Amino acid sequence: MVLGVASLATCGIVASLIGGVAGMQPEATLPKPAPMRNITWGKLNILQTTDTHGWLAGHLHEPQYSADWGDYISFVHHMQQEADRRGVDLLVIDTGDRIEGNGLYEGTTPKGGFLYDIYRQLEVDLLTTGNHELYLMEAVDNEYNIMVPNFKNNYIASNTNYRMVNGSDLKNDRGELVPMAPRYRKFETKHQKAEIVAFGFIFNFPKANKTNSYVQYVEATIMEPWFQEAMQENPDLFIVTGHIGLAMSEFKDTIYHAIRKHHPRTPIMFLGGHVHQRDARLYDDRAFGIAGGRYFETVGWVSINWPDAPSLRLRDAEKLTFTRRYIDTNLLSFYHHTGLSGEAFETERGKNTTQMITNARKAMDLEKLYGCAPKTYWMERAPYGHEDNVHTLLTNTIVPEIIVNPERADIPHVIFFNSGAIRFDIFKGRFTRDSALIATPFSNVFKYLPDVPYRLAKAVYDILADWETHFPGKKRPYIMFTGISECVQQALQESPVSPETMASLAKRYHGQVPLNGDGEHEGSELTEGYTTSDDFGDDGDDTVHRGFDTYPTPPMMQSRIGIPENEELEVVDVVFIDFLWEVVIEALNKAKYDRIESGLPRLSYNTSGLNEDNIKLYGDGRFDQMLTSWVSKHWPC
């Protein structure tokens, strides 16, 4: 890895930023200059986005990720020109989860009214499907009817299928299955004439099969005749794009070995995603993988180089060099790597796309103001229990105030909800319709069980919080996960990732410590941001950042109202976010059983016959609406 710190290079650019900002959304904050590491160009280069989740307007509250999709389009244009000038190739790749998570997608009914047109302004060479594209029928339809035609043969679906459903009765209308898009793609690069065979996978995702999509397991896919045919090719390079974490077995075991069986020496480039972490791995000295993070915070950069020799093909080159860079999505980063700034940087198409985003945000009224947060509340950067933690705010203050049933308000109650009720940090300052859609997509209601023996209710939290101990060998229900680490946890649930792998992944990212001991940067004004450590070391981020600590979030939260700390009550109401009804009942039954097992007096609470429909509402508001009305009342600007 070549480390080139060019802190001075940004200074001239800052002047042009201050002189007149081109690009970005009008509400976004200017990025701050910081020491930068350069990118290394190779003969073949790749820019990758993944898990953008609708954040195409950029992060309006976070200056280091404040560039928008229009700015990225300008960036890609200049990088393509630079590649042409050098006579090398540049491919633009996206590995899925383009929707769900931001007002720009969530703000219309049906969702995504503006997003697809904005996204398509970028020319993408290879793209594939993420799990979020497959949760809802309308989203699957949009992939098949909008995204695939928009990107024609560049959209690859090696194991994703579309089901032609007539009507909405999925059970009776199994419909015809067709490939979502072509299974693989063969092409030759523009300058180096490298022959490429490219795939587009998604991890083993059985949940998709309940909608109008069908994901074939990767293990079965590689047995298909078309895959075996592809293995008869003799390309210079295999590119495996996938909505798959680099450490997940679909990549590192199944697909890697399937290719290596036929091609022990052909270079393989894996482009992954899904786990929302910056990552790069070396599978062997000719197989490399990168994943470019999440929420359009990062543009991944990879270069492959091989020696200059007349007519030496990539596949025959003895020595290959891979480099990687995680580019922070802001104008200063884009300016730094292109050497252009201001007007010279902006392209017509980029400018128009920025304007499209502004217009869309206006049409959806995403800047509608509910209030102003007095400070920033973190998901993971402050520990649960700390006043700066968003879940502390939720359990101690907001939930007890908004989840109210006037008829039962005097009865002591405990409210259970999962930490995924909030899915992103809340930043100091303007709390808008966009902030609300980012913070919580859930239009859930709260329900309750009346007069539950307190000793049982008390045990429910412990059981839900520590499911594995109380139900050994029984998989924790997926609904108990979500939030910022949703994808990591989902990977754990739905993919054959070993606990060791997950533990090392967690250590790798959550044990990140502030950068220090680097004499060159001591005392300089580093901005807070990612300090990624991967198979190549800890110099992958393009911006030299001050790191931050992250803390694990418990999966379950509880608010106790009217329950004195050291007092034993007779009965309480058990209140919970509606989709938890089954696990709450399961935990209650377990608590009853545990008492009997321990020889304690039997406590009865009859749960038989209770179901989703006959459990009563507690209060009558939707969580997202109550949250915004709480903000309006308590956070004046």
Ligand SMILES: [Zn+2]
């Ligand atoms: Zn994702």
